[in-house]
Amino acid sequence: MASVYTNNNSEESINYEPRWYPPIGFFLFIKRELMEKIHYIEQIFVIKYFTAYSFSCQLCFFTLCRPHLGNQYVEDLRKYKMFVESISSILLYSILGYFVFKVRDIWRGSRRRTVAMTARSFINHLKAFCKIILEWAKAAILVLYLREEGLEFEQNLLYCLVTFTYFLCTENVFLKIFPEIIEALQIDKLDNLEHLYVPLFMNFLAIVAGFTIDFYSFIVKSASTSFILLSLYFMVYLRLKDVYYNYWEILLVERETYSSCxxxxxxxxxxxxxxxxxxxxxxxxxxxxxxxxxxxxxxxxxxxxxxxxxxxxxxxxxxxx
Ligand SMILES: [Zn+2]
Ligand SMILES: [Zn+2]
The missing domain is CATH 3.30.40.10 (Zinc/RING finger domain, C3HC4 (zinc finger))
Structure with missing residues (x-):
């Protein structure tokens, strides 16, 4: 058998090819085409719709954490309540994210400015300040509304700590701010590649945390199998692809380029x-x-x-x- 396929005479070897080979080739071609299309759609989702992508990951993570880290045991909670609680936690954290984003914007603006502050820039500062106050007011209204609806926002410290750390590792604004902070420390070992090393580390943390809570939820059966699979897709599979294509591959090229200087x-x-x-x-x-x-x-x-x-x-x- 082996001699047929190692024969150098290609015409002869073609005659020996089994008849079922073309359909398999066709099937593999379709599969490859399909995988490429799916990969393309996933990349668009991850890059262009990053907010939706990070929100999906956060929602899955927060909901899976709720039965294990929350105050009440899972059986006391109805499923929709867990979702609403997760969404409201994300919203509250997002307001903080927006606050940090705005403060960073103002700080960067004031650093860049070399001339004295004009009346116009003062008005812009005032506008940003009012917007921050407005966002905090929104948060307060949200908490009051949830209380009215019977959803007391009294998560325990561990739940807040874990979910907030996950939020920090997956939110766009923090993925940009943390590399800037590390950059300011001027660590020579990072070779001026903080903008890739730091998000890589943050994503790695998010993947490990996502996989752990997913696996644990599967073992203790605290969530439905379909939800666990969906979470695995968002929190582990998509994130791994994001890390590989959008950070790791770029890191290798930039490191090579930068090392030649x-x-x-x-x-x-x-x-x-x-x-x-x-x-x-x-x-x-x-x-x-x-x-x-x-x-x-x-x-x-x-x-x-x-x-x-x-x-x-x-x-x-x-x-x-
Ligand atoms: Zn320079
Ligand atoms: Zn030159």
Whole structure:
């Protein structure tokens, strides 16, 4: 049998091919096409509709946590009540997320501003401040409304701690803020790739937490099998794909590109005796591109995110000799 398939004469081997081969080939082709389409739709959902994607994960996680970490035991709770409680928890956390987002916006705006505050920018600040107060008022109304409806918002500390940590790891605004905070600490080991390492770590935490609560719910049968499978899809499968395609693959390319730009010594910076061509400021720390141009590590990283060419001479940094 084996000799038929290892025969070098291709015409002869074709004659020996079993008749059922073409339908299987066709089936595999359809399957591949279908998988590609599904993958494409999933990527659009994860990237373009990130809010819906993170909300789905959070809703699954919060609902699965409720019977184990909440104050009341599962049998006391009706299913819809668990959903409403999960949604209201997400809403309250979201208001906090919005608050952090706005504060970050104001802080960034005030850092960027070099001229004195104008009347217009003062009005913008005032508007943002009013909006934050409005969001907190919304939260208070929501809590009061839920109380009226008989849904006391009295989660225990453990539930709040676990769900809030999960929320932090999956919400868009925190996925952007935490890398910025770590970036400010200037940890050399992270090689200016905090914007990828930190979300990778946060997603890893979310996947482990999601898998653990899913598996535990399956063992103790605290949720229906279909809901557990749906949660597994959102919290583990989709998130793993998100991590792989949107962080891990980019990290590998950026690490390779960035590693070809050596850290400049003090003498090299002195010899260069020029400002960073990207931000036009003097340099105390710098990286040298293979084309011998010096830039701030942070400025270079921002440029390499958009293009793999040297910002000054357009030499392609990614290609290695
Ligand atoms: Zn610079
Ligand atoms: Zn160059």
């Amino acid at each position: 050596q850290v400049a010594s003090e003498k090299q910076i002195e010899d260069w005796d020029d400002i960073c061509a990207i931000c036009l400021n003097r340099m105390s720390k710098a990286r040298i591109t293979p084309c011998n141009h010096l830039f701030h590590p942070h400025c270079l990283k921002l440029c390499l995110r958009r293009s793999f060419n040297c910002p000054l001479c357009k030499y392609c940094i990614l290609i290695k000799e």
